[in-house]
């Protein structure tokens with residue numbers, strides 16, 4: 536099963552993608568995670584990507600498409616995958632479609648996790664991340680046991696640059712301009728489904744599994 540998660544940054548599509556991956560035994564592929572890993576390891580790709588990520592802009596398609604196509608060509612993707620954060624532009628979707636069609640396959644579902652902008656801004660500015668182990672928390676919804684400290688490794692938590700209110704607003708603008716057109720793209724291909732992302736994560740997951748069943 537090949538699934539694409541759509542939705543604004545912070546809509547919860549990463550969490551849902553991981554739950555789908557666990558249930559169906561397919562890899563969860565997040566281009567954002569791949570970029571962050573590269574930033575952390577100080578690779579050339581990471582240094583280039585960081586310039587865009589810190590501003591809430593998209594990393595150029597030339598860089599992004601190649602890492603994604605290399606990833607989905609790996610053995611563990613033979614039975615499918617769930618993509619989280621890719622495609623983000625129509626050209627990315629076209630390249631993906633071409634690559635999948637060439638191997639005689641297709642995308643089964645594109646799932647839009649729908650959350651209004653106001654909720655997103657509230658959710659994201661409350662996020663806290665551990666710079667050491669990558670664990671994430673939320674000051675309202677998933678607070679760490681000790682305020683400001685990572686439960687897993689004891690490091691001081693930070694507000695990631697890309698979760699700052701200013702950056703979040705930029706990212707939402709970028710989302711509406713560049714990514715939202717994908718809803719029409721996948722609607723035309725008859726694979727588009729929308730779930731209400733304001734429900735709690737279990738209910739969102741139930742709505743998604745009802746679609747995939």
Ligand code: AMP
Pocket residue numbers: 544545565566567568570587588589591592593594595596599619620621622623624627697706
């Ligand atoms: P995410 O964790 O998916 O929200 O991604 C974090 C950041 O990585 C985004 O704000 C972009 O700067 C970059 N990024 C991730 N996926 C893509 C993509 N498909 N195209 C361009 N930039 C991306």
